[in-house]
Amino acid sequence: MVTIRNLTKTYGRYRAVNNLNLHIEQGDIFGFVGPNGAGKTTTMRIICGLLEADWGEVYIDGIDSLHHNDLIKQKVGYVPDFFGVYDNFKVMEYMEFYGSMYDMDKTVVRKTSLGLLDLVNLTDKQDAYVDNLSRGMKQRLCVARALIHNPQLLVLDEPASGLDPRARFELKEVMKNLGSMGKTIIISSHILPELGEMCNSIGIMEKGNLISSGKVEEITKQSRHANPLTIQVLGNKDPAIQILRQTPLVEKISIRDNEIIIAFTGEDEEMAALLTSLVSGGVQIYNFHREEGNLETLFMEMTGGEKA
Numbered sequence: 001m002v003t004i005r006n007l008t009k010t011y012g013r014y015r016a017v018n019n020l021n022l023h024i025e026q027g028d029i030f031g032f033v034g035p036n037g038a039g040k041t042t043t044m045r046i047i048c049g050l051l052e053a054d055w056g057e058v059y060i061d062g063i064d065s066l067h068h069n070d071l072i073k074q075k076v077g078y079v080p081d082f083f084g085v086y087d088n089f090k091v092m093e094y095m096e097f098y099g100s101m102y103d104m105d106k107t108v109v110r111k112t113s114l115g116l117l118d119l120v121n122l123t124d125k126q127d128a129y130v131d132n133l134s135r136g137m138k139q140r141l142c143v144a145r146a147l148i149h150n151p152q153l154l155v156l157d158e159p160a161s162g163l164d165p166r167a168r169f170e171l172k173e174v175m176k177n178l179g180s181m182g183k184t185i186i187i188s189s190h191i192l193p194e195l196g197e198m199c200n201s202i203g204i205m206e207k208g209n210l211i212s213s214g215k216v217e218e219i220t221k222q223s224r225h226a227n228p229l230t231i232q233v234l235g236n237k238d239p240a241i242q243i244l245r246q247t248p249l250v251e252k253i254s255i256r257d258n259e260i261i262i263a264f265t266g267e268d269e270e271m272a273a274l275l276t277s278l279v280s281g282g283v284q285i286y287n288f289h290r291e292e293g294n295l296e297t298l299f300m301e302m303t304g305g306e307k308a
């Protein structure tokens, strides 16, 4: 759905986006994560045709985005990272205003708006003034507005920032619904846990460089290696330790209370082989497990512990 090749953007001598390559599949909910200043907003604005790149290519649904601005605007809905000014609009008027920017027929806009307000759970607010809505409601209204022309791709810049947990939960529900409607979504955040549960794929950006990207499952799997393997045995630990010392992928062995904790770089297959060799060596094991990969730990490792 979205393919980016060698995308580069500089501001003066500063390289905000450095040779970025990325592919996002149709129906993906792609989380774009990185500390402030990483280049997320710049990249997203280029994808939406709102900012020119220095060089590189962006294809959206096969269309060369950098050279067909009008076509791209039809295909993309954008929710910026700041709320606009509302000029005393009521919610429905606000939707109608945005619809008119896409040359849509008034009755179509009204009908579409009703459906979208329902989607973002604002049906009972259609006659309320936008300025009087809570931050979370405004944010959901922005999502509805960005969908007025039925774009295939929705780009949201830091939509969860400044929202309380309840509003964040509601936003997450909206994202889920959009995902099940088959929309492709790009959503950015400088706080990784905000995205972990929402997205099925993720890209981690730092200082203009994409340092990792892929399916959330695969990325967390990679990070599992960093997590220790815990083994608990009945009785004397020495036989177990002896076997562990002879196992090539075991890198460090430590003992904490009644647990043996090892650094183990093997995959699932090697883990199974290790368990088999312990059991056939007569060790009685009652607990053998490794913590699941954790995106946040991985993110901290990758960005050198710099807190986002």
Ligand SMILES: Nc1ncnc2c1ncn2[C@@H]1O[C@H](COP(=O)(O)OP(=O)(O)O)[C@@H](O)[C@H]1O
Binding pocket: 011, 014, 016, 034, 035, 036, 037, 038, 039, 040, 041, 042, 043
């Ligand atoms: N219009 C601009 N002029 C000069 N520098 C800019 C401009 N916009 C962004 N930058 C710089 O580019 C870098 C990336 O910014 P941005 O894309 O907003 O990152 P993010 O959204 O990840 O926080 C930052 O160092 C920022 O200061």
Ligand SMILES: [Mg+2]
Binding pocket: 040, 041, 042, 081, 157, 158
């Ligand atoms: Mg930003």
